[in-house]
Each structure stands twice: as C-alpha cells, then as structure tokens.
Amino acid sequence: MIHRTLTLIAAVILAAISASANAANTPTDANIGGHVIDKENGEHITGCIVKILGSNLATMTDASGHYVFRDLRPGDYTLEVSYMGYSNLKKSTSVKSHQTVELNFEIEPDAFMLDQVVVTSSKTETRRRESASLVNVLSGNTFLNVGACSLADGLDFQPGVRVEND
Structure with a gap:
C-alpha cells in the first residue's frame, strides 16, 4: 500500500514537471520579421545585423535582405539594425501570441x-x-x-x- 502511494505520488510529480517543462517550451508563434533596404536606392541589404535590445537575440539578413525572429514571448521589443558604412536604426514594436509583426528598416549610408x-x-x-x-x-x-x-x-x-x- 505504501509502495503504491509513493509510486502514485512520484507519477503525479513527474507529470507536473513534464507539463510545466512543455509549457515553457511551447511555441508561441509570436514572430517579428521584415527586410532592410538602402534608403537612397531601395536595394535590399544582405548581411545586416538585426538585434533585439535587452536580450541576447540577434540575426543577420539573408541573401534577399530579410530577417525573422520566431517564437518570441509576447511583449514589447526594440530592434536595432546595423551595417558597416550605414547609420544604425532602432524601431520598437509589440507582438502577441499567434501574431507575426512586419518591421521593415530603411537605413541611410553614413x-x-x-x-x-x-x-x-x-x-x-x-x-x-x-x-x-x-x-x-x-x-x-x-x-x-x-x-x-x-x-x-x-x-x-x-x-x-x-x-x-x-
């Protein structure tokens, strides 16, 4: 009887831990994406660094000048884009669960x-x-x-x- 009770308690604890771990890793489908273009000629810029300020998240624009951050926690974010020879630019946005926000940048040559x-x-x-x-x-x-x-x-x-x- 005591063995069954301990086994049942252990199973309940493991289920609770598993549920909380899955909740923490559940995709939120809250995404921010967009492109970076040269303000003077309108061309997409490859290799720009796009980072979320106040976090350790950063990415680079792909060959077509686009970037994306996936499965973010819902909330307010400030993104900064930088590229050698261009002025840095910051923009703020909010994202909710199951929402994709498009945030485009037009940066100027310095x-x-x-x-x-x-x-x-x-x-x-x-x-x-x-x-x-x-x-x-x-x-x-x-x-x-x-x-x-x-x-x-x-x-x-x-x-x-x-x-x-x-």
Missing part, C-alpha cells in the same frame, strides 16, 4: 564613414568602405590632444604603429 581613407602597409590609399580590415580612425582632435606638430608625432601614440624617419 557619408562620414564611407569616404574615410585607410592607410595600409602597402602605402596605397584605400577607401574605408573597400578596406578588408580597419584598425583605428583618428580625428583632428586626437592630434590636438597629444600636442602633435606633425602626422608622425600623432601616430606615435597609436598602438601597433611604428613611425620611422629616413
């Missing part, structure tokens, strides 16, 4: 960031948007802050840069 020049080790000029890797960007304020009289004086304070005079 003219300041696009035309900067990168100095390479091959001593050739490369536009920032065409450079494979960027190390650092210096402004005129940097040179003023270190009291540089020449470019070489200002570069002496940059990590990884060695200036030699011939």
Whole structure:
C-alpha cells in the first residue's frame, strides 16, 4: 500500500514537471520579421545585423535582405539594425501570441564613414568602405590632444604603429 502511494505520488510529480517543462517550451508563434533596404536606392541589404535590445537575440539578413525572429514571448521589443558604412536604426514594436509583426528598416549610408581613407602597409590609399580590415580612425582632435606638430608625432601614440624617419 505504501509502495503504491509513493509510486502514485512520484507519477503525479513527474507529470507536473513534464507539463510545466512543455509549457515553457511551447511555441508561441509570436514572430517579428521584415527586410532592410538602402534608403537612397531601395536595394535590399544582405548581411545586416538585426538585434533585439535587452536580450541576447540577434540575426543577420539573408541573401534577399530579410530577417525573422520566431517564437518570441509576447511583449514589447526594440530592434536595432546595423551595417558597416550605414547609420544604425532602432524601431520598437509589440507582438502577441499567434501574431507575426512586419518591421521593415530603411537605413541611410553614413557619408562620414564611407569616404574615410585607410592607410595600409602597402602605402596605397584605400577607401574605408573597400578596406578588408580597419584598425583605428583618428580625428583632428586626437592630434590636438597629444600636442602633435606633425602626422608622425600623432601616430606615435597609436598602438601597433611604428613611425620611422629616413
């Protein structure tokens, strides 16, 4: 009798744990999706990072410039899209269970960031948007802050840069 009672209690506890675990993993079908396009020419942008602020959720736009977040918890969300050479853009939305919200972004090229020049080790000029890797960007304020009289004086304070005079 005691064995049966313990078995019954154990079965009830396991059923309750299983039900609560299934409830936590139940798809909500609350989705947010859309596309990212260039505001100037209307073209879809591949490889943009779209993230939900305040969480660890992020994705990238696919080859057609689209993204989707599936089975979110119902609630309010703020999404931010970023892409090199473009200004970041944030938008907020709400999503309910069994609802799909379309949230599209039109991002603008950041003219300041696009035309900067990168100095390479091959001593050739490369536009920032065409450079494979960027190390650092210096402004005129940097040179003023270190009291540089020449470019070489200002570069002496940059990590990884060695200036030699011939």
